[in-house]
Amino acid sequence: MNFPLGDLTAIVGVLGDLLAESLSMDAHRALGDEELMDAVRTAEHLGRWVDAARLTLAGEVGRRADSDFGDDRMTSRFGCGSAAELLERATLISGATARERLRQAKCITSRTTSTGGHRPAPLDRARAALAAGRLSSDALATVADVLRPIEARCTADDLALAETELVLAAVGDDTQAPCSIHELRIMATTWALYLDADGELPDEQHAERMRGVRLGRSRRGLRRFSGEVTDDVGAQLERLLDAHLNPRVQDRGPRFTGPGQSDEEDDEHILDPRTADQKRHDALGSILSAAAAAAETPTLGGAAPTLIVTVSADQLERADGVAFVDGPDGQAPVPASIARHVGCHGTIHRVTFGSDGAIKALTVTDRVFTHWQRKAVGARDAGCVIPGCRVRAAWCEVHHVIDHASGGPTDTSNGVLLCWHHHRTIETSGWDIRMGAGVPQVRPPAWVDPQRNWRCANRVLHRELERARSA
Template identity: 30%
Template sequence: MAISTARLETSVAGARELDGTDPGALSKDALLDGEAVAAAIMAAAKVVYASFAAEISLRSTGGAIGLARQEGYASAERMIGSRAGVSPAEARRLIEAGLAMLPPEPTPDPGPDPDPEDTPDPSPDDPDEGSGEGSGDGPDDDEDQDEAPLSPVGEALRAGLIGPEAASLIVQTLEGMDDETAMDVEERLVKKAFRLDIPDLRRACQREREEYDHARFLADERRRREARHLLVRQDADGMVTLTGRFDAATALPIVAWLDAQVKDSFQRRRDRELDDNRTAGQVRADALADLAQHGLDCSSMTTGVKTTVVVHVDLEDLRRGAGLVETEHLSTRLSIESLRAMLADAGVIPAVMGGPSVPLDLGRRERLFTRYQKIALARRDGGCAWCGRPPAWCDAHHILDWSKGGRTDLSNGVLLCRSCHVQLHATGWEIVVRDGQVWFIPPPDVDPSREPRLGGSARVSSGDPDLGSGARSGNAPPVSPTASRGVRASTPTRGAPTGLF
């Protein structure tokens, strides 16, 4: 497909006025405008370069006679990385993006075999027969072939709606899927790529792969389990280095316990209960040493800070023994099989949440959210609804303050880490819950149109997003000038989570 430099030329033209500008002397608005221009140039240039990278890769097949070998490089990735000044991994992403912009190869359609007796001889006098202007070999067919539609990834990349790295992630996710599933997944991921950063998009792609091929997920889980290890090295400077890699089931209780120690230490520091200037890393190191000391002498006390490992699993999945389990401390999911092994080792039975014995909406009777409400919010929001930090780092906050009449209900609650809670309120952002989804509405000085932005775990969940064709808004709730930080939704429509351990 022919390269278009129109977007690149437009972006470069807009950058001419930046020549000689000192970013340090710019106002906030001017700085962001200049950054947007530079980002547009970089994105447009990558799209152009991706087309060349793809062609270099195509011409580099064939061993010693490939283009990269001819130029003295071991592979197309090495050649592109060296010439463009990027890593081989980035070169691979550029190649995959460029390949995504190529039109699909036409599938030949032989059609029914013609009956020789019914096939007339071509007449040289008939302009519609033979090799004349109206035949299938003319230039019109070449033009039609050049205009073949691209895949959704290719169209979005070529239009500048997503970047090469996002396109590469989506392409890798689709590998091995059947055509019908790949088409649906591709459309969903392209819509998500409009509004997600690369880490969140990678999580969304991971969710799609896990949902598509459960057998492969189980095999990968077993492989990770076998690969777990912990190394202890005494360094020359007298320090000791611990280096480990753990599968999710092994790491979950470790991470949950360490997170609890860090949160407790920071909370007590804020409450002025103790003068503790340790970093989070130092708190973890001391907590691990306390735990080991406790193991050496069980009569001694550890920090005294306990925690509960919480996972979220659909009750029906638990009953049939197949499915995936969300955890509050890791982005990696577990299989039901691993969960059952953990339960057997720990001797714990899961409790069903949201039943008649556990009230999840307390109205005005209680000011603080209960433990069970926080678990339900963690299921809905996946952690901090704004930045994605683990639930263990977050607190449940009233969207409409309790002092202003806000209810202690799930529809008026949101999980936020302390940093995001302070920043959102200080900068004028509004929070809205609609149909079990959290939306953040920017102030006019950030976005004059005030398009709501989807937050919480819905950003990366598999399945169709609750969005239209727009980059961010789609079916987002409308902005009401009379609803200042108010709640314009009922409680989540899906059932409350199960799985308290």
């Protein structure tokens, strides 16, 4: 990139005006499909030139901010504490973007040795391909993330060979087309395993050192959940989520259409309005509820690690009532519906306070279904009774059809299986549940069935067999 900075500024100005005029006139809407794809590829190629300029210039900023410059460091001259802060202020990008840009730029930035000699960039072949507009910043990051951690344990020749092959795979040539980022990552990982066959221990030590999970404070009813888990923990969590969310894994058997039943009543036609992220969240809620009730789970204070929700009697029955859950910063307010959800399948402790705040009485109401009752209800329902839901019995909660507070017994004739999501939203989702001759029946909301007809709950194999015989 041997051109004056003034020329670069002028080029960007002219190109920016042309692009802004073209996009403002909606010229792209008149393009045919093939022309649109050509335009997408052209814009991406243009973006690679821009990325190359960004990283090259960011690398020079990082070099001049190095401690080798002493008091003449660029950051000192501009009153910034780091190169990332300088980039952030100059470009108005986020701090995270500035740090990532500097991290990638280190791979393509050459250095001057203490004797005045020239030291090439760590990934000099990738730098050349990037400068030529052929290598994307994503491809650069993929190669760097795999090769840089092992460079101290490999010879320079081996690393150069791996870098050459990976860059060639990413940009392609006359004999082969460029590979995707996914394919490039697999190839890079393969090279790393080949060059650093004994490198598992350092990686394992890094994973053990960096692992962690963080729970943030409650804000508007949500708490930020973040962190990094080891590969085995991540894989186990993925398997559990897949067990909840994969309909192929959870298919309960063949489907039959019985007498008087139309195809429109098929469970498969009932759409789930939740996003994929929301489904994973609700599956995690089911997993945590099941884990808390498991016999193998360690106890807290002699009891299972139970979610504690407190609510006053007058707030409990209100649609806009407020309850409180225990959190790291004390009690956090939540809707009273959460208290009703928890109380439906848990033990209730009713505490009576005097006017001075002293405890006057404590009444414990155990409304938890026994192990054998859960087994029986699970055998009958096989899973969540809401049609279309695929959550299996082992991950469901037992719901009182007639609320315990209204006189509903904790008995199999009054209990049905609901997944964490449907149990928590049963009051607001529009689904109604009743028992008919000991068998649960459900009534869909109007958006599912405008007639709101009562129907059998989610289909179970032995009941389907009877329908097939009747048909």
